[in-house]
Amino acid sequence: MGAKFRRASLEETFFKSPFDGLCKHAELTKLGIQELKKGIKLYVDGEFGKAEEHFKKVSKIEHEADRVKMNIWENLPSFIFMPMRREDFMKLLKETDALIDNAENVSVLLPMRNEEIPEPISDDFKQFADKIFEAAKAYDLIMDTFTEVLSTSFSKPSKEKTRKLHEQICQMEYEADNIESKISRWLFNYDEVPLTAVHLLKVVDRMDAIADHAENVADMLVSTLDKK
Amino acid sequence: MFSSVTFQTAVLVTALAGGLYMAWNIGANDVANSMSTAVGAKAITYKQAIIIASILTVLGAVLVGEHVTATVKGGIFDPTAFSRVELALGALSAMIAAALWVTIATWKSLPISTSHSIIGAMLGFGLVAGGPSMIGWGTLGRVVLSWVTSPIFGAILSFTIFSIIVKIIFNSKDPFETIKKTSPFFIGATFFIISLSLLYQTALAARLFGRYPTDFEAIALSLVIGSIIGLMGKPLLIRGVVRGDEHFEGVENVFRNLQIITSCFVAFSHGANDVANAIGPLMLAVENAFPADSSLPFYLGGNYLLLMGGVGIAIGISTWGYRVMKTVGFSVTKLTNSRGFSVDFGAATTILVASKLGMPISTSHTVVGAVIGVGLARGLEAIDLSVIRRIVISWIITVPIASITCVAIYLGMNLMV
Numbered sequence: 042m043g044a045k046f047r048r049a050s051l052e053e054t055f056f057k058s059p060f061d062g063l064c065k066h067a068e069l070t071k072l073g074i075q076e077l078k079k080g081i082k083l084y085v086d087g088e089f090g091k092a093e094e095h096f097k098k099v100s101k102i103e104h105e106a107d108r109v110k111m112n113i114w115e116n117l118p119s120f121i122f123m124p125m126r127r128e129d130f131m132k133l134l135k136e137t138d139a140l141i142d143n144a145e146n147v148s149v150l151l152p153m154r155n156e157e158i159p160e161p162i163s164d165d166f167k168q169f170a171d172k173i174f175e176a177a178k179a180y181d182l183i184m185d186t187f188t189e190v191l192s193t194s195f196s197k198p199s200k201e202k203t204r205k206l207h208e209q210i211c212q213m214e215y216e217a218d219n220i221e222s223k224i225s226r227w228l229f230n231y232d233e234v235p236l237t238a239v240h241l242l243k244v245v246d247r248m249d250a251i252a253d254h255a256e257n258v259a260d261m262l263v264s265t266l267d268k269k
Numbered sequence: 270m271f272s273s274v275t276f277q278t279a280v281l282v283t284a285l286a287g288g289l290y291m292a293w294n295i296g297a298n299d300v301a302n303s304m305s306t307a308v309g310a311k312a313i314t315y316k317q318a319i320i321i322a323s324i325l326t327v328l329g330a331v332l333v334g335e336h337v338t339a340t341v342k343g344g345i346f347d348p349t350a351f352s353r354v355e356l357a358l359g360a361l362s363a364m365i366a367a368a369l370w371v372t373i374a375t376w377k378s379l380p381i382s383t384s385h386s387i388i389g390a391m392l393g394f395g396l397v398a399g400g401p402s403m404i405g406w407g408t409l410g411r412v413v414l415s416w417v418t419s420p421i422f423g424a425i426l427s428f429t430i431f432s433i434i435v436k437i438i439f440n441s442k443d444p445f446e447t448i449k450k451t452s453p454f455f456i457g458a459t460f461f462i463i464s465l466s467l468l469y470q471t472a473l474a475a476r477l478f479g480r481y482p483t484d485f486e487a488i489a490l491s492l493v494i495g496s497i498i499g500l501m502g503k504p505l506l507i508r509g510v511v512r513g514d515e516h517f518e519g520v521e522n523v524f525r526n527l528q529i530i531t532s533c534f535v536a537f538s539h540g541a542n543d544v545a546n547a548i549g550p551l552m553l554a555v556e557n558a559f560p561a562d563s564s565l566p567f568y569l570g571g572n573y574l575l576l577m578g579g580v581g582i583a584i585g586i587s588t589w590g591y592r593v594m595k596t597v598g599f600s601v602t603k604l605t606n607s608r609g610f611s612v613d614f615g616a617a618t619t620i621l622v623a624s625k626l627g628m629p630i631s632t633s634h635t636v637v638g639a640v641i642g643v644g645l646a647r648g649l650e651a652i653d654l655s656v657i658r659r660i661v662i663s664w665i666i667t668v669p670i671a672s673i674t675c676v677a678i679y680l681g682m683n684l685m686v
Contacts, residue, residue, distance in 0.1 A: 046589070050380030050633045050660060051302045052597045054640050055604075058650035120655045124647035192605070193517060194431070194648045196439035 056121050060191060062113040063134060066106050067184040070141040073102040074177040074251070077144045081151070081170050085163070089155040096148035103145035110138050124191060125265045133261050140180065140254040146247040154240045159231065162224050162241075169220040169245065173252050176213035180255035182206050187262055200266045207259040214256040221249045273560070276686070280357050280558035281569075287364040288551030288574075289581045294371050295383055295543045296585020300326055301593035303535050303616065303636050304586075308594045309601035310609035312528035315591045321529075322536040322586045327579030329540025329624075330548075332473055333466050334575045336627040337542050341387060341549025344408040344627070346395030353557040355398050358682045359675075360553035363390035366675035367546070370667065380659050382631030383546045385667040388412055391550065393672030394679055415628035416664060419619050420638025427615030427642035434607050435646070438520060445512050445519035452506050452523055457499025459530050459614065463537060464491035466621045502530075524606035531613035538617040539632055540579050541624035548578040549629075603650060608643050615639035634660055 080095030113134060123130060158166045183206040190199040224245050231238040304318040313321065342348070348356055367386040374381040388409075395404050441447040468474045468487040475481045482490070506526045512519035555569050567573065604612065616632070616639040623630045637656060644652040 045378060046297075046375055047378060047593045047596070048298045048302070048375050048380055048633065049378050049597070050637050050656060051305060051640070052600045053380065053656045053659065054637050054652055055600050055649075056651040056653040058603055060650045118655075120653065122641075122644055122652040122654050123650060124644075191650060193439040193444075194435045194646060196435055198440065198442075 057116070059113050059117050059121070059123065059130065060188075062109055063130075063137070064184070064188060066109045066113070066134065066137055066141075067181070069102050069106040069109065070137055070144070071177075071181045073099050073106065073141045073144045074174065074181075076102065077148055078170075078174050078177075080148060084151055084155075085158060085167060085170070087157055089152065093152045096152055099145050099148035103141050106138065106141045110134060124195070126268065129261065129265055129268070133258065133265075136254050136257045136261060137184075140177075140251055140258065143247050143250040143254060147244060147251070150240070150244050150247060154237065156237060158241070159237065162227050165220055165224050165227075166241075166245075169217060169224060170248065172213050172217035172220060173248050176210055176217060176252040176255045179206055179210045179213060180258060183210065183259050183262060190262075190266070195266060203259075203262055203266060207263045210252075210256050210259040214252040217249060217252045221245050276354075276357075277558045280361060280554055283361055284364065284551045284554040284558075285577075287361070287368055288547045288578065290368050291364065291371070291383065291387075291547035292544070292578045292581025293585035293588070294368070294375065295539075295546060296322070296326070296582035296587075297589035298375060298585075298593060299383065299543060299633050300536065300539045300582055300586055301590030302597055302633050303539060303613075304532055304590070305594045305597035306601055306604055306609045306612050306636070307528050307532035307535070309598035310525070310528060310604050310606045312525045312606055312609065313532055315594055315598075317529075318532065318594055319587050319591060321533055322539075322590070323583035325533050325536035326540030326544075326582045326586070327576065329537040329542075330544035330575045330579030330582065331540075331572060333471065333537075333541035333621070333624050334544040334548070334578070335472070335571065337545035337624050337629045338549045338552065338571075338575065340408065340412065340627040341391065341545045341629055342553045344405055344412070345388060345391040346399060346403050346405060348553070350399050350403050353561060354686065356557040357554050358686065359391075359394035359398055359679055360550040360557070362675045362679035362682060363387065363394050363671075364550040364554065365678050366390040366393065366671050367550075369674060370671050374663075374667075379663055380633065380637075380656070381663040381667045382416075382634060383543065384629040384631050385416065385664060386671045387546045387550060388629060389668035389671030390675035392668065393675035396672070397676045397679055412628055415623055415626070415630050416634070419623055419628070419630040419635045420641075420660075422622075423615045423619040423635040423638035424642030424645065425615075426618055427611045427639035428646045429642075430614050431608065431611035431643045431646045431648050434611065435648075438607075439517070444517055445523075448520045448523045449503075449507050449510075452527065453496075453499035453503045455499075455527055455610070455614075456502040456506065456530060457495040459495075459534050460498040461491050461495030462618050462621060463534060464494040466538075466541070466625055469625065521606045524610045528606050528610050528613060531610055531617060534617040534621075535613050538620035538624065540582065542620050542630060542632055544575055544578040544582065545629055547581060548574050551578075604640075608648050611643050611646075611648070612636065612639040615642055 076095045076098040080092045083092035186202045193199050228238040228242050300322050304322050307313045308315060308318050367390045370386050371383050438444045438447050468482055468490055510522045552574055559565060616636040619635050620632050643649055
């Protein structure tokens with residue numbers, strides 16, 4: 042009698058949850074954003090060496106998140122039934138991945154020119170960074186709430202929480218967009234050091250993309266709530 | 270070639286060994302498989318599962334097992350159309366054929382059903398010994414239909430009960446308080462169904478009442494029993510249960526206690542349905558191994574054989590089932606207590622209803638149907654739907670394989686007798 046002497050219809054019914062991978066990816070994204078936040082703060086304060094240590098960590102975390110994403114991608118056959126459509130799940134994963142990708146882009150771009158942020162936009166830049174990280178924080182919360190949505194099978198209270206967080210993220214993204222326009226307008230007219238202008242334009246563009254993708258994730262989660 | 274005493278002894282020994290082996294296999298695999306939902310959701314430990322399953326399957330077998338056994342014994346073909354020797358050899362062949370196929374399938378981890386195997390084997394005997402005209406096609410058609418409908422019915426029930434849980438409990442402002450208030454309903458519903466299975470057209474009820482209770486009496490009394498146990502059980506259910514820090518931890522803790530009740534329900538319904546697979550052919554073989562005018566020894570009476578089948582299932586759970594529970598339990602850890610409760614309730618109710626209707630269904634396939642039902646209610650994160658294809662393949666191959674094997678064994682035995 043072999044050790045596997047059993048008929049296994051019930052065991053075969055359960056597939057490894059892809060949401061575990063998604064949560065792990067979201068957790069890594071959160072860590073990456075935290076490192077980026079520390080790095081940017083040090084950069085703005087002129088502590089470029091210390092900032093770079095954090096930026097390097099962001100790259101490592103992004104690499105790990107990529108591995109998690111590929112693992113989900115490669116191990117999600119079409120015959121798996123999930124509480125949301127497979128295509129929606131894949132899009133969601135792509136968006137969360139774009140979020141950490143852009144965090145890494147910022148962490149690579151910013152230390153390419155170690156110089157102080159020009160005085161006229163220094164406060165705006167700090168405020169802009171705050172809005173981006175607030176949006177990213179709301180993204181963490183909405184991903185946490187999504188696990189509650191799953192554990193309660195899309196109960197009304199959990200859906201309400203998700204919708205409220207969605208509103209918050211949209212508001213942060215809108216406010217970040219406004220500040221970004223203000224900074225960009227100034228930079229486009231900054232003729233004294235054009236390279237600094239180009240550098241910072243690229244940086245704020247990538248930073249803004251973090252909030253954009255956080256908003257996209259929130260949009261997708263909200264649209265998933267009522268789809269059956 | 271054999272003297273009548275040698276023939277009787279050979280049939281008796283082979284039939285008892287075959288019946289016990291089938292019962293052991295059912296306990297080791299099917300019952301253990303079903304109890305894994307409660308073990309995986311940490312509602313009960315392996316040891317508790319073994320104790321619950323051992324006691325409750327025996328009770329289910331003895332108290333409600335007669336209906337399905339009657340179908341297996343005499344529903345697939347007309348027993349009056351065969352000689353006693355033919356019936357004894359046919360039942361024996363069917364039992365050996367089914368046991369062989371179940372063993373091969375278990376060894377190869379195929380999701381086949383013992384019920385399908387035994388029905389397929391009995392069909393093979395009926396066809397070879399009597400021809401198509403001797404087959405009870407109507408009954409057989411209903412049995413085959415029940416194989417398809419039972420997983421669907423299990424899915425519908427678990428979908429419904431889980432949707433009710435979401436609507437009433439998870440959607441409420443304070444789910445923990447709501448589950449505490451509504452818990453008597455869930456306990457009551459479980460005991461209502463168990464009571465109804467015991468009171469509705471059973472010999473037990475006839476003995477208790479001195480006559481068969483009417484449908485109304487059976488339903489009314491079951492409602493009263495369900496309500497009383499529901500209300501009395503509430504303090505026990507919520508005693509020591511804390512709200513907890515995690516999301517809905519308290520709610521799941523109450524469902525954990527409820528799952529102890531539903532795992533009893535699962536074991537009971539398994540005994541009621543599955544015992545027939547082991548005991549139906551055994552009864553047919555031993556009853557016909559003895560001359561028509563001789564009386565059977567008392568231990569070969571119907572209830573004793575059902576008891577033996579129940580004990581055989583219990584031995585299967587105790588000696589091998591814990592390994593199955595350990596393995597399967599690990600893979601169903603995503604099944605929280607509220608989901609596990611819904612699966613158990615949907616599956617056990619379906620199995621018990623089928624048992625009352627005398628339908629030998631696949632209990633494992635019904636549990637799979639119930640899991641899919643919870644998945645359809647967006648209750649599970651990932652269900653492998655390819656299991657449906659594997660189950661359908663097992664339906665398609667089991668009946669012909671068991672039939673052909675039975676025919677070969679029966680023809681071989683005929684040469685020897």
